[in-house]
Amino acid sequence: MTSNPMHRRTVLGGAAALAAGFALAGCGDSGDGDGRAPRERKKGQKINLTFWSWVPGIDKPVDLWNRKNPEVQVKVEKVSAVNGEQYAKMHAAVKAGNPPDLGQIEFPVIPSFLLDNGLLDLAPLGAARHKDKFFGWQWQQSVFGKGIYAVPQASGPMGLFVRQDLFDEWGVRTPTTWDEYEAAAKAVRRKGAWIETFAPTNGNRFSGLAWQAGAKWYANHGDTWIVHIDDEPTRRVADYWESLVKQKLVKTIPDRQNAWYKDLQTGAIAAWVGASWGDALLVGNAPGTKGRWRAAPLPQWQAGGKDFANWGGSTTAVFAKASYPKDALDFAVWLNTDPESIALLIDGGYGFPSAKKGYSTADLDVDKAFFGGQAYSKIFADAGAHVDTSWQWGPGVDTLYQRLGDAFTDALADGSSFRSALTKVQGQTLADLKGKGLKVESGG
C-alpha cells in the first residue's frame, strides 16, 4: 500500500486530539459536580430504587415491600460476596459516580466507605428516632461522630459447632475453654481427623477471636485514629493458633471453599469456630451430616468466663448519591424491623436480627433437625448478649484483612512467628491510614 506521510500525520494528529479529549472527559468525571441532587418524592410519584445485596433470600422481603409500596419499587441486584468482591464493586461505583441507592454493607467496612464519602448521613433525615428499635451496640456500629450512616440488619455472635457423634465416639468432650479446645484437638488428631482449620486469609474470624480476647484495634482521640493491631489480647490469640499450627493440630487450608466443605462432609474436620449464621452454611454444604452437629458456646480464655464476640453482621446503608434518600431510609428501616420482613429474612438465613422485637429466639432455629433437635439459637442469643460492645472498627478494614492474610500466609511459609506477623501488620496499617491522609497514632 502506498501511504502519504502528510495524510498519516493528519490522521495521527486527529487521534491524539481525540485521546486528549477522552482524557479531559475522564478528569472532568472525577470532580465534585454531579447532577444527582437528592430529591423529595412528590405524593403519588412512582420511583425506583436499586439495592445491592448478597444475602440469600433477600428478594422475598423486597417483593413484599414492593407489593405494599407500589410507589417505591426496590430492585435487588445480587453481588458476589467472595473475597470482598462486593465492596470492590461498590467502591468502584462510588468512584465512578453511579452507585446504587442502597447497599448491603458489613459493620467493619462502613468506615472505609465513609473515607470515600460514599454513604449518606441519615441523621438529618431523623434516623435517630429509630435507634431504640435496635440493639444498642449494633446501632452504634454505624454511628461516627454525629453522623448515622446505616441501619443495622443482623449480627453474627460467635460459637462453636461440633460433630457430636464423632466427639462421642472418640470420647472427646465439647471444649468450654481454649485449653480444653487444644486438648480436644489433640484427641481428635489421634483419631486421624482434624478439629479445625486455621485459614490464614480469614482476617474476619481472626478479628472476632481477638475481639473475644479483649483486643481494641481501633479507637479515636479527638481527630486522631489510634491503631493497635498487636495489642496483648491479639498476641495471645496469635500465639495460641500458632502453637496449634506448629503442633500440626489444625489444618491451614482456607475455610468456606470446596476442600473445606468436603472435609466437613467426610468428618475429616470435626468442629468449626463459627457464628450464628453458620447453621445455614453447614446445612447447605454438608447435608449428609444432618442430625450430627451441635452448637456450643465459644470456648473461653477463663473457665466460667462469658466473653463473646461477633463475626459478620451487616447493615443496610444508603449511598450518598441516592436519588430519594428519605424513601431509601424508610425501606431500610422497614426491611430490618418489620416482623414479616424479619420472618422472611430468617428463613433465608441472614444471621441474628439487629432488631429487638418482631420475632422470638425460637424462630431462629430454622434447621433444628440438623442439630439433632437442639434449640441452638439460644446459645447464640446468649453469646450476643455478652458481646464486648466497646469494640470499634476503623477505616481500611478490608485492607487490614488482606494485610493479615498476607502476613499469616508468609508466616506459615517461612515458619516465622504469628507475633511478628502482627507487628508487621501494625506498621503497615499505620502507613496505610497515613497514606489515606488520616491522622494516626500507634496504640502501642
Place this chain on the structure above:
Amino acid sequence: MSRDTLSRAAPVAPGRPAPRRRPRRATRTEARNARAAACFVLPFLAVFCLCFLAPIVYALHQSLYTTERTGPLGLGGREHEAFAGLANYAQALSDGRFLAGFGRVLLFGAVQIPLMLVLATALALLLESAGARAVTFFRSAFFLPYGVPGVIASILWGFLYVPGISPLVKIAGALGWDVDFLSRGSVLWAIANIVVWQFTGYNMLVLIAQLKAVPGELYEAARIDGANAWQVARHIKLPLIRPALVLTTVFSIIGTLQLFAEPMVLRPLASSIDSGFTPNLHAYSEAFVGNNQHVAAAEAVLLALVACGLSFGFLRLVGGRAKDRG
C-alpha cells in the same frame, strides 16, 4: 511480493517515455486512495483511542496524583486530588510484595514460556509432517482449550488441584505419593500447567499457519536432495517458522507479566497465594481492596513499562532478521 510487482511491471514500458498525464493522475488516485484508507482506518482508530490510548493517558494522569482528606477523623470531610509527583511510583517500588510478584512472574516465564513453545512447535511439526493422520481432529483438539476462558479453565483445574475432591490427588495418594498442588512451593507450577494447557494449542496454530506458508517447492527440493523428515524439520521448517516463534514468544512474555485470572481464581482455594502473587493481582488489590487507585495506576504503568522493556529487549536480542518475514 514488492519485488515481483516491480519485475512484472518493468517490461510494460521498456524505453518508452512516460506520458505526461500520468504523474498527475497518480497523485489524484493516491489522494483518493488515502481518503478511502482513512475512512477504513477511522473506526479502528476511534475504538483504539477509546479503549487503548484514553485509559493509558488516564492511568498516567491518575498515577501522578493522590487523594487528600480533611475533616474530623477523615470521615465525612471533603476529599480532593493533589499532585503527588512520583510519590506513587516510589511507594510501589518500595513495596516488597509488589517486587516479589515481578520476581515470581519472571521465574514463571523463564520456565513456562520455553516449555510451552517447545511443546507447541513439536505439535505443529508433527501435525504438518507427511505421515500425520487425523490432522483436523488433533488440530482442533489441541486448540480447544484456548476456547475455554481463563477463569473457567482455572475453576476446572482448581477442582483437579483441591485435596479431598481432586481425583489426581487421590490417585497420587493411592500410589503413595503425597502431593499438594496448592502448597507454597508448587502452586506457581500448578498455574503454569493451566497456562500451558490453555495456550499451547493457540501457539501451535500460529506456527502451523506459518508452516502452511512455506512454499512446497522447498520440500520438493529437499526430498530430491535426499533429506529425511527430521532433516526437513530441522533445516527447513524450523528456520522458516522463526518469525512466528518470535511473535509467540513476545505474546507469551506479555501474557506472563499480566498473569491475573489464574491466581485470582485459585486464591480462595489456596492459602499460599497472597494478595501480591503477581504484579497485576497486586495492582488489583491496591485499586479495589485498598481503594488506592492512584498507587494502582502507578503499578499498572510500571507493569506496562516492564512488559515493553522485555518485549523489545527480546526483539533486539533475536535481531532484525525477524522483521523480513513478519
